[in-house]
Amino acid sequence: MNTWKHSPVWLNLLYLPTVLLFGLFIVYPLSKGVQISFTNWDGFSQQFRSVGWDNYKRMFSDRNTIKVIQNTFIYGLGSALLQNLLGFVFALLLNRKFRTVGLVRTIVYLPAIISPLIIGYLWYFILEYRSGALNDIVRLFSDEPMNFLANPDFNVWLITFVNTYQFAGVAMIIFLAGLQVIPKDYYEAADIDGASPLQQLRHVTWPLLAPSLTISLVLNLIGGFKLFDVIISLTDGGPGYASASLSSYMYKLYFGRQDAGYASAIGVLMFAIIAIVSVVALYFLRRREERL
Amino acid sequence: MRDRAKWLRLSPVALGIVYLIPFYILITTSLKKESDLSSKWALPGYLDLDNFVQAWSNARLDSAFVNTLVVTGCALALLVLLGSLSAYPLARYPSRWNKLMYVCFVSALIVPPLAILVPLYKFYVDLGGINTYWGIVLLQTTFYLPMAIFLYTGFIKSIPKDLDEAAMIDGAGKIGLFLRILLPLLKPVTASVMILCGVQIWNDYQFSVFFLQKADMQTFTVALSVFIGQFNSNIGWVAAGSFIAAVPLAALYLFLQRYFINGLASGAVKG
Numbered sequence: 001m002n003t004w005k006h007s008p009v010w011l012n013l014l015y016l017p018t019v020l021l022f023g024l025f026i027v028y029p030l031s032k033g034v035q036i037s038f039t040n041w042d043g044f045s046q047q048f049r050s051v052g053w054d055n056y057k058r059m060f061s062d063r064n065t066i067k068v069i070q071n072t073f074i075y076g077l078g079s080a081l082l083q084n085l086l087g088f089v090f091a092l093l094l095n096r097k098f099r100t101v102g103l104v105r106t107i108v109y110l111p112a113i114i115s116p117l118i119i120g121y122l123w124y125f126i127l128e129y130r131s132g133a134l135n136d137i138v139r140l141f142s143d144e145p146m147n148f149l150a151n152p153d154f155n156v157w158l159i160t161f162v163n164t165y166q167f168a169g170v171a172m173i174i175f176l177a178g179l180q181v182i183p184k185d186y187y188e189a190a191d192i193d194g195a196s197p198l199q200q201l202r203h204v205t206w207p208l209l210a211p212s213l214t215i216s217l218v219l220n221l222i223g224g225f226k227l228f229d230v231i232i233s234l235t236d237g238g239p240g241y242a243s244a245s246l247s248s249y250m251y252k253l254y255f256g257r258q259d260a261g262y263a264s265a266i267g268v269l270m271f272a273i274i275a276i277v278s279v280v281a282l283y284f285l286r287r288r289e290e291r292l
Numbered sequence: 293m294r295d296r297a298k299w300l301r302l303s304p305v306a307l308g309i310v311y312l313i314p315f316y317i318l319i320t321t322s323l324k325k326e327s328d329l330s331s332k333w334a335l336p337g338y339l340d341l342d343n344f345v346q347a348w349s350n351a352r353l354d355s356a357f358v359n360t361l362v363v364t365g366c367a368l369a370l371l372v373l374l375g376s377l378s379a380y381p382l383a384r385y386p387s388r389w390n391k392l393m394y395v396c397f398v399s400a401l402i403v404p405p406l407a408i409l410v411p412l413y414k415f416y417v418d419l420g421g422i423n424t425y426w427g428i429v430l431l432q433t434t435f436y437l438p439m440a441i442f443l444y445t446g447f448i449k450s451i452p453k454d455l456d457e458a459a460m461i462d463g464a465g466k467i468g469l470f471l472r473i474l475l476p477l478l479k480p481v482t483a484s485v486m487i488l489c490g491v492q493i494w495n496d497y498q499f500s501v502f503f504l505q506k507a508d509m510q511t512f513t514v515a516l517s518v519f520i521g522q523f524n525s526n527i528g529w530v531a532a533g534s535f536i537a538a539v540p541l542a543a544l545y546l547f548l549q550r551y552f553i554n555g556l557a558s559g560a561v562k563g
Contacts, residue, residue, distance in 0.1 A: 015381060263410050274402050
C-alpha cells in the first residue's frame with residue numbers, strides 16, 4: 001500500500017490558492033508589520049525614518065501599554081478559566097434528556113450566535129449609569145447609583161464577565177459532546193465498586209473529558225486574548241485606557257493618534273503573546289491528555 | 293434524596309431564566325418611549341413600535357442586511373471550495389511535506405487579524421480594496437480557511453480508504469474520485485463549516501469596521517455601531533437597532549438549532 005504515501009505533486013496544486021491567500025494576506029502583512037514597527041511612520045505620509053528598537057523600548061516605559069497588557073491577560077486567562085468552569089458545570093447540569101433541559105441548552109448557547117458587539121450593547125442597557133437596569137436595584141438599597149462601566153478598578157472584570165456570559169455556552173456544548181461519548185459501562189463499573197457520584201466525577205468523567213478541555217481552553221484563550229468587539233460596545237476601552245485590550249489600544253494608536261509605527265510594534269507583541277500562550281497551553285494540555 | 297432531585301430539576305430552569313435577563317431588558321428597553329422613565333424591569337403598559345421604525349430607517353439596516361448577506365455568502369462559497377480542495381491531498385497523502393503544510397495552514401488560526409491591521413490596511417489602500425465586496429470577502433476567506441481546512445481534513449481522514457481503492461479499481465482518476473465519491477460524503481462537515489464560519493463572518497466587526505467604512509457598504513455590525521455613535525442618548529432607538537440586527541441569526545438558530553449545536557459538537561470531538 002506504499003502508493004498511498006506518495007502524493008503526486010500535481011495533486012498538491014489543489015491547495016495552491018490557499019497558499020496564495022495566506023501569503024498575500026497573512027505572511028506578507030506580518031513581515032511588513034515587523035518592518036513598520038522599526039519606523040516612526042504616521043500611517044499615511046511618504047516620509048518616515050527608522051527608529052531602531054525605540055518602539056519596543058517605549059512599551060516598557062509607557063504606563064498605558066503596561067496597563068493594557070495586564071488587561072489583555074485578564075481577558076485571556078480570566079475568560080478562559082471562567083468559561084470552562086461554568087461550561088463544565090452547565091454541561092453536568094444539562095446532561096439529561098428532559099424537554100426543559102433541551103430548551104435551557106438552546107438558551108445558554110443563544111448568546112454565542114449573536115455578534116459580541118450586540119451582546120455588549122445588551123449588557124450596556126443593564127450596567128449603564130443613567131437608567132441601567134442594575135442601578136434600579138442598587139437604588140433600592142442606597143441613594144447613589146453606581147457608575148459600573150466607568151470604574152477603572154473593576155470594569156475589566158465586568159467585560160470579562162460579559163464575554164464569559166456570551167461564550168460559556170460554547171464550552172458547555174463541547175463538554176456535552178465529550179460526556180456523550182463516555183461509555184455508560186464505566187459508570188456501571190464504578191457503581192459496582194461503590195464509587196460515590198463525586199468520586200465518579202473525579203476519576204471517570206474528568207479524566208475522560210481531557211480532549212474536550214484541551215480544545216475548549218485553547219479556543220477560549222485565543223478568543224480572550226483577541227478580545228475587541230465587546231470592549232468597544234461596553235466602554236470603548238475607557239476611561240482613558242483603563243479597560244483597553246491590545247486590539248483596541250492599537251486601533252486607537254493607529255486611527256486616533258496616527259502612531260502607526262508604535263501600533264505595529266504593539267501588533268507584533270500581541271501576535272507573540274498569543275502564539276506563545278497557545279503553543280504552551282497546547283503542549284501542556286496534550287501532555288496531560290497522554291498521562292491520563 | 294427528594295431535595296436533591298428537586299434541586300436537579302429546578303437549577304436548569306434557574307439557569308435558563310438568568311440567561312434570558314439581558315434579552316428581557318433589551319425587549320422592554322426597545323418598546324419604551326423616550327419620555328417613559330419607568331424602570332427597565334417593568335414592561336410598558338402600551339404598544340409603541342416607533343423605536344423600531346426609527347432604527348430601521350436611520351441605521352440603514354436594509355442595505356446593511358444586503359451587504360452582510362453578500363459578504364457572508366461569497367466568503368462561505370469560497371471557504372467550502374478552497375477548504376475541501378486543500379484538505380483532500382492533505383488528508384489522503386500525508387507525506388512529510390503535506391504534514392508540514394497542514395501544520396502551517398492550521399496554525400494560522402492563532403494569527404490575530406488586528407495584530408497585522410496596520411500593514412494590511414496600507415496594503416488594501418494600495419490595492420484599492422477598501423470599501424469593496426471582493427476586498428472583505430478575500431479577507432474573511434483567508435482568516436477562516438484554517439478552521440475549514442482543519443474540519444475538512446479531520447473528516448476526510450475518517451472516511452475509510454477502501455472506498456478510494458474500490459473507486460480506483462473501477463478506473464476513477466484522483467480528481468474523479470474526489471468529485472464523485474468523496475464530495476457527496478462531505479455534506480455533514482460542509483454544514484459544520486458553513487455554520488461555524490458563517491456565524492462569525494456574519495457577526496464580524498473587527499475587519500468590517502476598518503475595511504467597509506462607506507455608508508452604503510457597511511454590514512450590520514458597522515451600521516449599528518455608527519448609528520449608536522450618533523444616537524446614543526436615545527437608548528430606545530439603540531435597543532431597537534440591536535434587536536433588529538440580532539434577529540436574523542437568532543431566528544435561523546432557533547429553527548436549525550440541532551445543526552448549530554451538532555456542527556460545533558462534531559467539530560470539537562473530531563479535533
